[in-house]
Amino acid sequence: MKNIIWLASFPRSGNTWLRYVISSLLEQADAAKIDIIPTLHCANRKAIEETLSFSVSLLSVEEVNNFRPAVYRQWSKEGTQRPPLFIKVHDCYAKNENGRHIFPSDVTQATIYLVRNPLDICVSYAHFWGLDNYDKAADLICDKAHSLPANNIDLFGQIYQHIADWSANVDSWCNESKIPVKIVKYEDMKHAPLATFSNIVEYLNLPYTEDEIQSALQHCDITKFQQQEAEIGFGDRPYGGDKFFRQGKVNVWQDKLTKHTVNKIVSCHNAMMQQFGYLNDAGDPI
Amino acid sequence: MxxxxxxxxxxxxxxxxxxxxxxxxxxxxxxxxxxxxxxxxxxxxxxxxxxxxxxxxxxxxxxxxxxxxxxxxxxxxxxxxxxxxxxxxxxxxxxxxxxxxxxxxxRNLLVLHAAVLKKNGKTVAFGGGPGCGKSTLSALLLKSGAGVLADNIAVICFDNKTTAMTLPSFPNIHLWQSTLDKLAINGYNSKKIRPEINKYVINIGADFVNTPQPLSSLCILSPWNKREIHFEQITGAEKIFQLTNVSFRTKITRGLGMDQQHFKHISALSNTINMVKLSYPQDWALNSTLINHIDEYLFK
Structure with missing residues (x-):
C-alpha cells in the first residue's frame, strides 16, 4: 500500500517545523509539545531494531542500508489502518549495495522535499553543532561524505544516515528520485506560511480547512518551542550545540558570513543554487 | 562434533x-x-x-x-x-x-535491554533505548570498581513476590573502537565482534559477577543536551511505561504469546524495585562527575 509520505530535507531546512504542524493537524491538539516527537524518523534505531528483531549495532552501514527498504515496507504494512505515515528523512535519495532504493517507491504516496538557501543553512548548522566558526559549517554542507551521526558514539538513538553535500541531497530528491516529490521552499514557509502549508495539505489530500491550518501554525509558533526548549531541552539537538529552535530567519547569512565563506558555498553549490533562485543571473547570491 | x-x-x-x-x-x-x-x-x-x-x-x-x-x-x-x-x-x-x-x-523470564552492575553490595540495572550509553556507562563503572552481571541483556526472575533476582549473563562488554580508545581500558582481552564491524568484545574476567543478585534499582538512562546531571524518581503508572519501553523485543514477545506473562513480570518488578530516571549529558569531560553522582545516588 502506498501510504508513506517522506518529509525530506537537508538538515536545518524547516523539517521539524513541518513535522510539528502536520502532527498538530493530525492530532487536533491544543498545543504542540516538543518532548513528544511528532511523526516517525526514518533513522529511529529503536523502531528499526524492533522491526528487524536484531540490533543494528551488529551490522555494517552497508548491511543496515540493505535491510532498510524492508523495514519501511513493514512500517507501511503496520500503518494501513491510520492516516498516511509521515516519516522524516535527512538521507539523500540513494540505492543500497543490493541496487535497491532505500526509500521504496511501492509504499510511497508522496514526498515533501524542503529546500532552503544553503547560506542560511550554514549559519543555522554552525549553531546546531556548536561550531566556533561558520566556515566549518560550510565545509560540512560541501562535504560529499557528510553523514549523521558523525561517529558511532554520538548516535542519538539513530542509525547512520548518508546526507551528502547540500547539492547532492537536493538533486537526489528533486531531480533524480523515482517517487512523486513536491518541492517546498523554506523561504515560502516563512514569508507566506498559511498559503504554503495550505498548498502542502492540498497536495497531500488531507482533510483540513484553512482555519485548522492557521490554528496548527499558531500552536507551532517558534517562540513557544523556544520557551519549552529553555525549560526541558530538546532531544534532537547534539550536546554542545546551541538552541535547536533558533530564529529561523531568512537571509540571516548577510549579517553573519564572511565573503570567503559565501564564496565557498556558492562555488560548491552554484548549479543547484541557480536552479532554486538563490543566485542572480550574474551568479551572485540574492 | x-x-x-x-x-x-x-x-x-x-x-x-x-x-x-x-x-x-x-x-x-x-x-x-x-x-x-x-x-x-x-x-x-x-x-x-x-x-x-x-x-x-x-x-x-x-x-x-x-x-x-x-x-x-x-x-x-x-x-x-x-x-x-x-x-x-x-x-x-x-x-x-x-x-x-x-x-x-x-522460558518465562523477564528480559530487559539493560546493563547490570554491582558495587558496594548493591545491584543496579541501567536500561534505555539503543544508543543511550549503557555499554559506555558499564565500562566507566567497571573502571570505578564495579562488577558486571550483564552488558546489554538483563535477565530477571522472581525468587518470591518481594525479591527480583538478576541473573549473570556473559563475562564481557561490547564497546566501539572509538569508545575503547577514549576510555583507555587496559588489562582486558578484546576481540572484534564481527570481522567487518569496529566494535569489540572486552572480556572482563574476574570483574564478572557470576552469581544471581537481588536487584535493588533500575535506572532509566535518558541522555539530554543540558550540562546538568539530574535524577528523578519514577512512580506509579510511569514505572510500567518505562519497563515496557526497556523490555526486550516486545513484538516478538507478543508473537510468542507471552505478553500476559510479560505484563505480570513487569507489574511484579515495578512493585519490588526502586526506579529512577537519570538525565545526563553525553560529554566525556563530565564522566567522573557522572560516576560520582551515580555512586552517591544508587550505590551508596
Missing amino acids: QTYHYNICGLTVEFPWKIDYFPTSNQTPDVFIQFGVASPPSKEVMLYQGPYCQVAPNHFFLSIDNIANFMVRDGNLITIEPQGNIDTDSLKTFVLSSCLGVLLIQ
Whole structure:
C-alpha cells in the first residue's frame, strides 16, 4: 500500500517545523509539545531494531542500508489502518549495495522535499553543532561524505544516515528520485506560511480547512518551542550545540558570513543554487 | 562434533564452539545450540511476522540475509543454518543476542535491554533505548570498581513476590573502537565482534559477577543536551511505561504469546524495585562527575 509520505530535507531546512504542524493537524491538539516527537524518523534505531528483531549495532552501514527498504515496507504494512505515515528523512535519495532504493517507491504516496538557501543553512548548522566558526559549517554542507551521526558514539538513538553535500541531497530528491516529490521552499514557509502549508495539505489530500491550518501554525509558533526548549531541552539537538529552535530567519547569512565563506558555498553549490533562485543571473547570491 | 558447556543466565548451554572466557559447566545441558535446518512456524499458528522473522508460541524463526537462518524452539533449542561462508564470530554474535534473548522469554523470564552492575553490595540495572550509553556507562563503572552481571541483556526472575533476582549473563562488554580508545581500558582481552564491524568484545574476567543478585534499582538512562546531571524518581503508572519501553523485543514477545506473562513480570518488578530516571549529558569531560553522582545516588 502506498501510504508513506517522506518529509525530506537537508538538515536545518524547516523539517521539524513541518513535522510539528502536520502532527498538530493530525492530532487536533491544543498545543504542540516538543518532548513528544511528532511523526516517525526514518533513522529511529529503536523502531528499526524492533522491526528487524536484531540490533543494528551488529551490522555494517552497508548491511543496515540493505535491510532498510524492508523495514519501511513493514512500517507501511503496520500503518494501513491510520492516516498516511509521515516519516522524516535527512538521507539523500540513494540505492543500497543490493541496487535497491532505500526509500521504496511501492509504499510511497508522496514526498515533501524542503529546500532552503544553503547560506542560511550554514549559519543555522554552525549553531546546531556548536561550531566556533561558520566556515566549518560550510565545509560540512560541501562535504560529499557528510553523514549523521558523525561517529558511532554520538548516535542519538539513530542509525547512520548518508546526507551528502547540500547539492547532492537536493538533486537526489528533486531531480533524480523515482517517487512523486513536491518541492517546498523554506523561504515560502516563512514569508507566506498559511498559503504554503495550505498548498502542502492540498497536495497531500488531507482533510483540513484553512482555519485548522492557521490554528496548527499558531500552536507551532517558534517562540513557544523556544520557551519549552529553555525549560526541558530538546532531544534532537547534539550536546554542545546551541538552541535547536533558533530564529529561523531568512537571509540571516548577510549579517553573519564572511565573503570567503559565501564564496565557498556558492562555488560548491552554484548549479543547484541557480536552479532554486538563490543566485542572480550574474551568479551572485540574492 | 565436539560440544562445549557453559553457564549462562543460570542455565547450562551446550555450544558447538569453544567460547573463550565463558564460565564452563559440568551439569546436564538445559539448552542446546546446534547446526541444522531452521524452519519457520506454519502460517496457521503464526502470531507475528516481521520482514526477517516469523513468530509463534514456542517457535521463533529469524532469517538474516547473508548471515544465517536461526530457529529458537521451546526455550531449549537454538538451530543455526548458516548462509554461504559466514564466519563463526558473526554466528556467535547473533546467537548470544537476538536468539538467546528470545529463548529466555520462552522460558518465562523477564528480559530487559539493560546493563547490570554491582558495587558496594548493591545491584543496579541501567536500561534505555539503543544508543543511550549503557555499554559506555558499564565500562566507566567497571573502571570505578564495579562488577558486571550483564552488558546489554538483563535477565530477571522472581525468587518470591518481594525479591527480583538478576541473573549473570556473559563475562564481557561490547564497546566501539572509538569508545575503547577514549576510555583507555587496559588489562582486558578484546576481540572484534564481527570481522567487518569496529566494535569489540572486552572480556572482563574476574570483574564478572557470576552469581544471581537481588536487584535493588533500575535506572532509566535518558541522555539530554543540558550540562546538568539530574535524577528523578519514577512512580506509579510511569514505572510500567518505562519497563515496557526497556523490555526486550516486545513484538516478538507478543508473537510468542507471552505478553500476559510479560505484563505480570513487569507489574511484579515495578512493585519490588526502586526506579529512577537519570538525565545526563553525553560529554566525556563530565564522566567522573557522572560516576560520582551515580555512586552517591544508587550505590551508596
